[in-house]
Amino acid sequence: MPPERTYDLVLFGATGFTGSLTAEYLARHAPPELRWALAGRNPDKLAAVRSRLAVIDSALAELPLLTADVTDSASLLTVAEHARVVASTVGPYTHHGEPLVAACAAAGTDYLDITGEPEFVDLMYVRHHETAVRTGARLVHTCGFDSIPYDLGVWFTLKQLPADAPISVDGFVRAGGRFSGGTYRSVLTAFSRTGEASRAAAARRAVEPRPEGRRARAVSGRTARSPELGMWVVPLPTIDPQVVRRSAAARPEYGPDFRYRHFAAVRRLPTLLAGAAGIAAVTGLVKLPPTRRWLFGRVSPGQGPSPEQRARSWFQLQFLAESGGQQVRTEVAGGDPGYDETAKMLAESALCLALDDLPPTNGQVTPVTAMGDALLDRLQRAGITFRMR
Ligand SMILES: NC(=O)c1ccc[n+]([C@@H]2O[C@H](COP(=O)([O-])OP(=O)(O)OC[C@H]3O[C@@H](n4cnc5c(N)ncnc54)[C@H](OP(=O)(O)O)[C@@H]3O)[C@@H](O)[C@H]2O)c1
DSSP states (O other): OOTTOSEEEEEETTTSHHHHHHHHHHHHHSOTTOOEEEEESOHHHHHHHHHHHHHHOGGGGGOOEEEOOTTOHHHHHHHHHHEEEEEEOOOOHHHHTHHHHHHHHHHTOEEEEOOOOHHHHHHHHHHHHHHHHHHTOEEEOOOBTTBHHHHHHHHHHHTTSOSSSOEEEEEEEEEEOOOOHHHHHHHHHHHHTHHHHHHHHHHHHHHSOOOSSOEEEEOOOOOEEETTTTEEEEEOOSSHHHHHHHHHHHOGGGOSEEEEEEEEEESOHHHHHHHHHHHHHHHHHTTSHHHHHHHHHTSOTTOOOOHHHHHTOEEEEEEEEEETTEEEEEEEEESOTTTHHHHHHHHHHHHHHHHSOOOOOOEEOOHHHHHHHHHHHHHHHTTOEEEEO
8 A cells, every 4th residue: 555645544424423433433442643534525514523523532623624525526536545544434325335435446545334235235346346456455345233243253253163174154143222314224225226236246246256166155044943042033134144155255264165144033923023024014115106205204314323222232143153063152242233333343444454464455355354353353352242152
């Protein structure tokens, strides 16, 4: 990375709900020598965020502010050309994300985001991976609750198993928390674009190479009562299993034949049935223009759960894994998944890309592929639990 860049790290979207929390986390935890800046489209809102950061650390009263808008490609290229790493919380990414990815890929600048939108990630692979490989940029999507705990949780689990035999891992998630306006709109956007997402996945499959001499799969499980967990488990078709599979395809540590299945776990059958009915209803309603308008109008961008609500939020993942006749059970757990912990995961990932000694990678890469052990170490030190059960 060229040493002459002005900033080690730029946080784009610092005025949003998750962006502000990420800025506050950086204000508390970034090393003093980090050269960082806030970016966004509204200079007054950026200045207000900076004033709050100056209460945490008075030296941040002079933190540089960069004005950039996703509708103005030149402003994004200026940000990308002056930074070594850009972290973006500007979503829904399907609507707002591509211009910054394009700018970072072109400028050879490392890029991170917290998207959970599969269509966006697949299209960015098809359109910008090759450019990023050429310029040396690392494009690391899904650095929030989607998909860091799963990607790093499986990585942690593998360390407890022999890697010379086929490995199978089942991941189970339980969580309690509330959505922000930005997440709500991103989820609705993804639900309204299932056809587009399938076409983006097919376009990616047509061009993405497969690992040679090894297998890496994410397969769907079945709804069932799990005797090991004592809970109902239901397959969860989020982006997370795709991210785990891509890490497995990229890294030999996942062994000759790796298989992952991804589930939500609930204690009571009625909760499972109510959840499934709710998802089916929203998926249907969001496809019709009048009900789509009504759904999008329910929550405004920029809003999110209060500190008290976040303090009551939590997540717990369990992984049951088997290799060569050996079985292990691991856990990843933490606080508010959507916002406090997502801000922590994004900030630590950005610091990791900017500051840590990492294996050489480029193009679109998963969190594990780009950062592996260095990020695992950072997350553990930042208070996220990774442990054997
Ligand atoms: N993976 C996860 O676990 C996870 C967790 C949390 C959030 N997310 C995702 O993160 C994204 C942000 O969520 P949020 O709740 O923080 O949303 P939010 O509060 O609505 O923030 C959106 C940000 O985007 C900025 N923005 C919008 N249009 C822009 C444009 N044309 N140019 C520049 N900036 C623009 C907004 O700027 P203004 O302030 O000027 O409006 C704001 O800073 C969503 O996609 C959400 O799904 C993912």
